[in-house]
Amino acid sequence: MVYDWFNRGTAPQNPEEPQPEQAPQAPAAEEQPAPAAPAVGAVDQDALDWARQAYARLKAQQEADKEADAPPTPAPARAEPLQSIEPVQQAQQDPVAEPAVEPSASPEPELPSAGLSLLEQAAAQRAQRQRELLERAIETPETAPAPTAAPATAAAPADEAAPQLGAFDDDFTWSAEVLAAQGRNLSDISLEEIDWLGRLRRGMEKTRRGFVTQLLDNLGDDPLTPEVLDDLESLLLRADVGVKATDQVLDALRKRLNEEVVEPAEGIRFLKEQLKGLLDAPIQASGAQLLAPERGRLNVWLMVGVNGVGKTTTLGKLANLAVRSGYSCLIAAADTFRAAAVQQVAVWGERSGVTVVSNPSANADPAAVVFDAIGAAQAKGTDLVLVDTAGRLQTKHNLMEELSKVRRIVDKLAPDAQVQSLLVLDASQGQNGLKQAMAFAQAAGLTGVVITKLDGSSRGGVALAVASEAGLPIRFIGAGEGIRDLRPFNSFEFVEALLAK
Numbered sequence: 001m002v003y004d005w006f007n008r009g010t011a012p013q014n015p016e017e018p019q020p021e022q023a024p025q026a027p028a029a030e031e032q033p034a035p036a037a038p039a040v041g042a043v044d045q046d047a048l049d050w051a052r053q054a055y056a057r058l059k060a061q062q063e064a065d066k067e068a069d070a071p072p073t074p075a076p077a078r079a080e081p082l083q084s085i086e087p088v089q090q091a092q093q094d095p096v097a098e099p100a101v102e103p104s105a106s107p108e109p110e111l112p113s114a115g116l117s118l119l120e121q122a123a124a125q126r127a128q129r130q131r132e133l134l135e136r137a138i139e140t141p142e143t144a145p146a147p148t149a150a151p152a153t154a155a156a157p158a159d160e161a162a163p164q165l166g167a168f169d170d171d172f173t174w175s176a177e178v179l180a181a182q183g184r185n186l187s188d189i190s191l192e193e194i195d196w197l198g199r200l201r202r203g204m205e206k207t208r209r210g211f212v213t214q215l216l217d218n219l220g221d222d223p224l225t226p227e228v229l230d231d232l233e234s235l236l237l238r239a240d241v242g243v244k245a246t247d248q249v250l251d252a253l254r255k256r257l258n259e260e261v262v263e264p265a266e267g268i269r270f271l272k273e274q275l276k277g278l279l280d281a282p283i284q285a286s287g288a289q290l291l292a293p294e295r296g297r298l299n300v301w302l303m304v305g306v307n308g309v310g311k312t313t314t315l316g317k318l319a320n321l322a323v324r325s326g327y328s329c330l331i332a333a334a335d336t337f338r339a340a341a342v343q344q345v346a347v348w349g350e351r352s353g354v355t356v357v358s359n360p361s362a363n364a365d366p367a368a369v370v371f372d373a374i375g376a377a378q379a380k381g382t383d384l385v386l387v388d389t390a391g392r393l394q395t396k397h398n399l400m401e402e403l404s405k406v407r408r409i410v411d412k413l414a415p416d417a418q419v420q421s422l423l424v425l426d427a428s429q430g431q432n433g434l435k436q437a438m439a440f441a442q443a444a445g446l447t448g449v450v451i452t453k454l455d456g457s458s459r460g461g462v463a464l465a466v467a468s469e470a471g472l473p474i475r476f477i478g479a480g481e482g483i484r485d486l487r488p489f490n491s492f493e494f495v496e497a498l499l500a501k
Contacts, residue, residue, distance in 0.1 A: 004325040006292030051176035054189050055168050062165050163195035171198040203455035203479025204497045211239045219264040240430040242465025249274045272495050279491035283473040291475040293384045298417040300385045305424040307391030310452045314424050315388050316348025317486035327383040332373030333358035334366035335390045367409045374413045424450045430459040437470040448475035455479045
C-alpha cells in the first residue's frame with residue numbers, strides 16, 4: 001500500500017496488481033469515530049482511549065507487515081545417508097579394503113592426462129574442484145557459510161529507514177490527539193503521520209520554548225486583561241510573527257475581551273483559531289488546499305531562493321516524497337554555477353532512485369538543462385519534474401531575468417503543464433526571509449513557499465508573517481535533516497505544534 005503524502009491518503013493502485021492482505025484490526029476500532037475534540041494536550045479520557053486504540057491498531061499492522069516480509073523458514077538440513085558412514089567403518093575394520101569415496105561429492109570426470117605435465121594436471125584438478133564447490137553452494141544454499149558484513153553503501157541510511165512504532169508515550173498521545181481533533185478515523189491513521197507529527201513537535205521546540213512558556217506564565221489562572229495582551233504582543237513580535245499578523249491577532253482578542261470575560265484556556269483556543277486563520281487565508285485564496293502533482297499531466301516545480309537556504313536539499317527531499325507517494329519523478333540540475341551543485345543533486349537522485357538530467361560542461365546554460373529535462377519527461381510520461389535553480393539575490397536583475405528565461409522555456413515546451421514556482425526560505429532568517437519572499441513574489445511569479453530548518457530556529461513564527469504580509473501560501477515545511485523530514489504544510493498541525501504544552 002502506497003501512502004500519498006501530497007494528498008494525505010492512500011495512493012491509487014493498479015487494479016491488476018495483487019493487493020496486500022489487510023492488517024489485523026484492533027477490536028472495535030474499525031468503526032470508532034474520532035472523539036469530540038477538546039483542546040489538544042488537555043487531559044481527556046475519550047481522547048486517551050482513542051489514542052490507545054490507535055496504538056493497538058498500528059502495532060497489529062506493524063507485526064503483520066513484519067510477518068509478511070519475513071523470509072520463509074529454511075528447510076532442515078538433509079541428514080547424510082547411512083551409506084556414507086558404512087564404507088568408512090568398513091575401511092577402519094579392514095585395512096586392506098579400498099578407500100571410501102565421499103558420497104556428497106559428485107564423481108570427478110576423468111581429466112585428460114595425455115600430453116599434460118604434472119603442474120597442468122594439478123591446475124585442471126583445482127579448477128574442476130572449484131566448479132563442483134560452486135555448484136554445491138548454488139544447489140544447497142542452506143548449507144552455505146554465513147555471509148560477511150555488507151559494505152556500508154549497501155545498507156540504507158538511518159534517516160531513510162521506515163518509521164517504527166515506539167512506546168506509548170507523550171509524543172504518541174499528542175500526535176494521536178492532533179489527528180483525532182481533525183476528525184480522522186482510526187482506520188485512516190498511519191504510522192507515517194504519527195512519526196511526522198512527533199518530528200514536527202520536537203522540531204518546533206526552540207520556538208515553543210521562548211514563546212509558549214512565557215505565554216502560559218503571563219496568562220496564569222486569571223482571565224485575560226489588557227496588560228496580558230500587551231505582553232502577548234511582545235511575545236509574538238519576538239517570535240517573528242510580523243507586525244501585521246500581530247496586530248490582527250491582538251485586535252481580535254481585544255474585541256473578544258470587550259464582549260466577555262475570557263478565561264486562559266479559552267484565550268489560548270481563540271489564539272489558535274486566529275493563527276490558523278492567518279495561515280489558511282492565502283491557501284484558500286490559491287484554490288488548492290494541498291499542493292500535489294496532477295496525475296496524467298506533466299508537473300514542473302521550480303525551486304528558487306537565495307544562497308544557503310537549502311534549495312537542493314529540499315528538492316532531494318521532495319523527490320523522495322514523490323517517489324514514496326507513487327509518482328514518477330525527474331530532477332533537472334539547473335544550478336550550473338555553484339561548485340559541486342550538480343554532484344550534490346546526483347547524490348540526492350541516487351538516494352531516491354530518481355533520474356537526474358544535467359550538463360557536465362562548466363557554466364552550462366540552465367535553460368538548456370531544463371529544455372533537455374522537459375523533453376525527457378515528456379518522452380517517459382513522467383509525473384513531476386523538479387528544477388534546481390542557482391541561488392540568487394532578489395536585487396540582482398540579471399539573475400532574475402535568467403529565472404524568467406527558464407520559465408519561458410517551460411511554458412513553450414509544455415504549455416499544458418502545471419507549473420509551480422516555490423520559494424525556499426530558511427526559518428532562522430526571520431524577517432530577512434520575509435523580505436526575500438516579498439521581492440521574489442514580484443519578480444519570479446511565486447506560487448508558494450517552502451520553509452526549512454524549523455528545528456534549528458526560534459523564529460518559526462515567520463511562517464505567519466509570510467502568510468499575512470507576503471500573502472503567499474506555505475506548501476511544505478521541513479523540521480530536520482533527514483530525508484523524511486519534509487512534509488506538506490497543515491496549518492492546524494503547525495499551530496498545535498507551536499503552542500503545544
